[in-house]
Amino acid sequence: xxxxxxxxxxxxxxxxxxxxxxxxxxxxxxxxxxxxxxxxxxxxxxxxxxxxxxxxxxxxxxxxxxxxxxxxxxxxxxxxxxxxxxxxxxxxxxxxxxxxxxxxxxxxxxxxxxxxxxxxxxxxxxxxxxxxxxxxxxxxxxxxxxxxxxxxxxxxxxxxxxxxxxxxxxxxxxxxxxxxxxxxxxxxxxxxxxxxxxxxxxxxxxxxxxxxxxxxxxxxxxxxxxxxxxxxxxxxxxxxxxxxxxxxxxxxxxxxxxxxxxxxxxxxxxxxxxxxxxxxxxxxxxxxxxxxxxxxxxxxxxxxxxxxxxxxxxxxxxxxxxxxxxxxxxxxxxxxxxxxxxxxxxxxxxxxxxxxxxxxxxxxxxxxxxx
Numbered sequence: 580x581x582x583x584x585x586x587x588x589x590x591x592x593x594x595x596x597x598x599x600x601x602x603x604x605x606x607x608x609x610x611x612x613x614x615x616x617x618x619x620x621x622x623x624x625x626x627x628x629x630x631x632x633x634x635x636x637x638x639x640x641x642x643x644x645x646x647x648x649x650x651x652x653x654x655x656x657x658x659x660x661x662x663x664x665x666x667x668x669x670x671x672x673x674x675x676x677x678x679x680x681x682x683x684x685x686x687x688x689x690x691x692x693x694x695x696x697x698x699x700x701x702x703x704x705x706x707x708x709x710x711x712x713x714x715x716x717x718x719x720x721x722x723x724x725x726x727x728x729x730x731x732x733x734x735x736x737x738x739x740x741x742x743x744x745x746x747x748x749x750x751x752x753x754x755x756x757x758x759x760x761x762x763x764x765x766x767x768x769x770x771x772x773x774x775x776x777x778x779x780x781x782x783x784x785x786x787x788x789x790x791x792x793x794x795x796x797x798x799x800x801x802x803x804x805x806x807x808x809x810x811x812x813x814x815x816x817x818x819x820x821x822x823x824x825x826x827x828x829x830x831x832x833x834x835x836x837x838x839x840x841x842x843x844x845x846x847x848x849x850x851x852x853x854x855x856x857x858x859x860x861x862x863x864x865x866x867x868x869x870x871x872x873x874x875x876x877x878x879x880x881x882x883x884x885x886x887x888x889x890x891x892x893x894x895x896x897x898x899x900x901x902x903x904x905x906x907x908x909x910x911x912x913x914x915x916x917x918x919x920x921x922x923x924x925x926x927x928x929x930x931x932x933x934x935x936x937x938x939x940x941x942x943x944x945x946x947x948x949x950x
Contacts, residue, residue: 580772582648583761583781586639590785594635598793601631602800610676612801624798626676629805632786633669636813637662639782652775657701661779661816664696668732668812672805685804686729692812693728697721702816724819731818732811738878739807742796744893748900749810750787753780755904756814760821762911776821783813796889854878886936898929 605611605625612624640662644653652658671688674680680688697703703724705714714720739745757780764774787810793800802810858878882892906922913921 580761582643582646583757583777586643586778587781587785587788589642590635590639590782591789593638594631594786594789595792597631597634598628598790598800601625601627601629602793604630605676605800605803608677610673610803612803624801626801626803627673627805628790628794628800628802629669629672629676629807629809632790632802632806632809633665635786635789636665636782636809639785640778643778643782649773649778651771652773652778657820658775658779660696660698660701661813664692664702664816665809665812667695668692668808669805672803672808676803676805689729689732689808690725693725694721696728696812696816697724702819704819704822727819728812728815731815732808735811735814736804736807739802741889741893742798743791743794744896745807745810746787746791746794746802747893747897749814750784750791751897751900752904753784753787753814755901755908756780756817757784758905759908759911760817762908763821766911776817779813779817779820783810783817786810796893882933885934895929895933898932902926902929 602625605627608627610625610627612626640658643649644658668689671680671685671692675685703720704727705720714723735745735749738748757777760774760776760780761772764772764777790802790806794802878896882895883889887895902922902925906918906925909918909921
């Protein structure tokens with residue numbers, strides 16, 4: 580565990596220290612987020628924070644490759660393929676942060692990055708760890724992998740609409756996912772706790788934590804597409820790696836249910852981004868618009884419309900993410916009934932906090948009627 584925490588700490592420190600450099604680069608190249616109708620900020624903000632996050636991940640992985648504890652993880656080139664794909668998608672995001680690419684170009688770049696990561700089966704979905712269910716052909720496996728990664732990247736990108744939101748959600752969800760991968764590795768390998776998924780997620784959580792002080796409201800820099808697509812790709816890669824490392828024969832019935840979740844793009848980790856993206860696509864297509872057409876109807880916009888402040892809206896979404904992410908990880912140690920009761924009670928508390936402004940609005944309306 581200490582090795583993973585060291586990787587996390589290094590990633591956070593490097594990202595924190597290099598974020599001012601990314602901000603300077605954004606200012607010099609014109610990588611600014613203009614004030615648009617759908618935005619909540621009131622002045623242009625530099626983006627390209629993903630550059631610092633990429634540097635943080637790269638530094639953490641290079642350090643991790645020198646640790647004897649993680650020798651088995653770096654015995655193969657898989658981690659470097661992940662880093663290569665992350666670099667491609669980050670550069671794609673940098674181009675978009677500066678020149679605002681059209682959605683077709685971005686989608687093609689995302690497919691290219693996901694395909695690079697899956698090249699020669701380095702990071703690819705071959706089977707589900709439930710009943711030895713395999714994907715029939717190499718082509719279908721490649722398509723499934725690319726689809727999973729592209730969906731994850733766009734889910735994070737869709738939810739990146741408030742200061743500190745995407746970085747915080749992925750940091751919290753990633754920590755829950757890290758707990759899940761670490762505990763699963765401990766259960767599977769009594770003599771060796773090294774795990775590629777755990778080290779990748781540890782680096783991911785670290786860069787998000789390191790970036791947050793610069794990005795929390797009021798933000799001095801945004802991560803931009805260079806950051807949102809980067810962290811979406813990394814967490815999808817970790818999910819796919821977990822699936823490839825598991826064997827249904829070695830899993831107990833208690834473990835099989837949570838082991839299936841990585842195939843669904845860590846639903847417990849990316850619950851809010853995936854839900855927000857699904858609602859946005861249905862909403863836009865239903866009105867005859869492109870799925871990528873921007874609007875002010877995302878989940879975070881709705882929280883602001885309820886009457887929450889910027890920071891409180893972000894914190895409420897943090898709570899929902901923590902509830903789902905750690906609830907999923909808890910399935911490795913608690914029974915399904917215990918998890919459902921605990922998550923249900925937590926959901927009730929968070930729901931009350933979410934709808935709190937409605938109670939105040941009703942009270943003010945009643946007071947106005949009396950007057």
